[in-house]
């Protein structure tokens with residue numbers, strides 16, 4: 416039988432596309448609906464209460480579509496209050512923080528794990544709290560890297576300037592001797608080459624995108640809502656709150672296929 420409704424994902428911009436890519440890889444029979452809140456990007460420097468308000472609005476919109484699962488494909492939004500979002504829906508709802516921690520726990524050898532994220536994610540203490548719950552024996556080192564999302568959204572992720580910024584942000588984590596680094600922002604896998612280059616080959620990078628897609632499969636398998644037939648026709652739909660053209664261009668490049676995006680005007684600015 417199966418369920419051929421779509422999986423809905425959202426982020427402040429293109430970062431959540433790293434999760435979309437992984438969903439396409441790991442769950443090729445699933446359709447997705449994506450929302451990029453580009454008019455209100457970035458979320459990282461905003462107060463958590465404001466981010467939660469944005470998320471509620473996006474969830475309300477997405478739930479008017481034919482969807483079966485919701486993924487908060489943004490660490491900053493997850494950190495601002497996954498438990499609050501659960502009260503807004505009866506659908507399975509996944510964040511991107513816990514999957515990454517479980518993967519780090521499985522892979523670290525020396526017990527020293529780093530996490531990098533936006534200012535909002537790191538200052539929220541959400542990673543620290545989840546580590547204490549899931550992996551209390553690991554030593555956690557965290558570092559905010561606020562400029563990374565701006566570099567990615569402006570298609571500057573592979574430039575010498577990006578490498579210079581990465582060297583500055585990542586040097587305390589290198590000095591701490593971590594062997595595993597969680598990319599605690601869905602934009603960061605798009606800078607993975609630069610980050611790996613700075614950290615060196617012995618540090619394992621954990622992409623929360625990859626782990627979240629894996630956990631999504633597990634949750635949907637358990638609930639028996641995976642789509643059992645191949646997707647007929649269009650497998651993805653993209654919405655943005657800002658101008659569609661800018662997003663369309665970068666998203667097509669990142670996904671390696673030409674996509675169309677539609678603008679939806681949200682209330683709060």
Ligand code: DGL
Pocket residue numbers: 426427428430431456457458459460488489490491492533536564599600601602
């Ligand atoms: N992609 C978002 C995250 O995972 C953050 C980008 C932003 O600051 O809006 O945290």
